[in-house]
Amino acid sequence: MDRRFSDTLLRRLRNQIPVDRLIREHLQLPCKVSEGIFRFLCPICSDFHTATNPRTNLARCFRCRRNFNPIDLLIVIDHVSFVDAVCTLRTMLPADTQTSPAIPKEKTGERKRAGQRLSGGVK
Numbered sequence: 001m002d003r004r005f006s007d008t009l010l011r012r013l014r015n016q017i018p019v020d021r022l023i024r025e026h027l028q029l030p031c032k033v034s035e036g037i038f039r040f041l042c043p044i045c046s047d048f049h050t051a052t053n054p055r056t057n058l059a060r061c062f063r064c065r066r067n068f069n070p071i072d073l074l075i076v077i078d079h080v081s082f083v084d085a086v087c088t089l090r091t092m093l094p095a096d097t098q099t100s101p102a103i104p105k106e107k108t109g110e111r112k113r114a115g116q117r118l119s120g121g122v123k
Contacts, residue, residue: 005086010071013089017070019059020052026092027077042066043077 023029023040031040032048039048042061049063059068068076074085 009090010086012093013071013086014069015057016094017057017089017092018054019057019068019070019073020054022070022073022092023052023059027073029077043073 020038024031029040029043031038033039034048037051039050040052040059041048042050042064044066045061045064047061047063050059050061052059057069059073060066061068070089071082071085074080074088075082078085078088080088
């Protein structure tokens with residue numbers, strides 16, 4: 001089992017696996033929507049004074065003052081190591097991003113043209 005993970009992979013696991021979906025569908029924690037806010041049962045203190053932030057992709061318990069990213073949640077709830085959590089989450093990445101980070105097509109073209117300019121290929 002690989003024990004080294006690239007920063008890119010870890011960043012993708014943290015940002016591309018929606019924490020609320022992970023809580024609801026994979027971890028199947030008790031959850032509810034209260035006052036328009038997705039809440040889940042905190043795995044540490046068993047309180048519903050929680051929320052998720054889609055902008056930062058973090059889950060937060062306001063009672064025990066803990067933030068959880070997808071890796072943290074798997075470690076705490078499934079009682080697994082960091083390595084096992086990363087290996088499990090890697091299988092949950094969207095299919096088009098498992099092998100390489102997504103690069104918008106226009107960015108690829110811009111990089112190619114910039115590289116050609118530097119090498120003298122296109123003017």
